[in-house]
Amino acid sequence: MDIRKVKKLIELLEESGIAEIEIKEGEESVRISRQPTGAVASHFPMYAPPMTSAPMAVAATAGPAIESPAAAAAKSNDYTVQAPMVGTFYSAPAPGAKAYVQIGDEVKVGQVLCIIEAMKMMNQIECDRAGKITSVLVQNGDPVEFGQALFSIQ
Numbered sequence: 001m002d003i004r005k006v007k008k009l010i011e012l013l014e015e016s017g018i019a020e021i022e023i024k025e026g027e028e029s030v031r032i033s034r035q036p037t038g039a040v041a042s043h044f045p046m047y048a049p050p051m052t053s054a055p056m057a058v059a060a061t062a063g064p065a066i067e068s069p070a071a072a073a074a075k076s077n078d079y080t081v082q083a084p085m086v087g088t089f090y091s092a093p094a095p096g097a098k099a100y101v102q103i104g105d106e107v108k109v110g111q112v113l114c115i116i117e118a119m120k121m122m123n124q125i126e127c128d129r130a131g132k133i134t135s136v137l138v139q140n141g142d143p144v145e146f147g148q149a150l151f152s153i154q
Helices: 003-015 069-074
Strands: 020-025 028-034 040-043 079-082 087-090 112-118 121-126 131-136 149-153
Touching (some): 112 149
Antiparallel strands (some): 079 149, 112 121
16 A cells, blocks of 8 residues: 555544544555544554563653653652553654753643654654653664553653
């Protein structure tokens, strides 16, 4: 299926009130669905390479913009923004550009928090709750899994 057709289907889905669409052309098929978080996601069969070692915890020395998952779990009253798909996490719109959000930023509903690249498509992940970013749980360029915690919002 031509990528231009897929992009056009995504645009049509955004403009209409349709929650999900599935198109089949011969042996190829594509299903596009809206996420309840407001993010647009394409659901394609995706391949995640097997991990060769146990996932490493983010070190506290990684910088002020990153917090360890254990520290985030201690903040039980914070809301966690989760990855709506498998892909690669990007904190900024381009390499070298300023990150969409940082710890301490006030965010509004619908504000872009990050990008997750899946199958060469850049999917903007929007905030579904207003508040203050208390932690960023993923580093730029890291692979993320469906449901993985990305941000904590107070």
